[in-house]
Amino acid sequence: MPYVDGYVMAVPRKNKSKYIQLAEESAVVFKDHGALSVVENWEDDVPTGEITSLPMAVKCEEGEDVVFSWIVWPSREARDVGNKAAIEDPRLQNWDLNLMPFDSKRMIFGGFTTIVEL
Helix, strand or coil, rough: CCCCEEEEEEHHHHHHHHHHHHHHHHHHHHCCCCCEEEEEEEEECCCCCCCCCCHHHHCCCCCCCEEEEEECCCCHHHHHHHHHHHHCHHHHHCCHHCCCCCCCHHHHEEECCCCCCC
């Protein structure tokens, strides 16, 4: 079964086009290093909860939206090798981390073993 890396983050609306450019560029790199697919999703119907919610989880501020993304890999092993190669890829090395279009300290991420796939 596939292995999935998932990400949730808050991105300022004013940076949407910058984020899309970053997502498109990084998707090519991850695909080149073995990812089966890269999916990026911009908030459309994401309620703020009273106890917990996606906006609360990433400490969404005024003028920010939630982005929910994932990368599908053939296996955990392929993900570990692919992530290492992607991080070392010169195309990702050229990014200025100070100019990222979102606050990476509020990004939530993790790797997941697929348990059901239809």
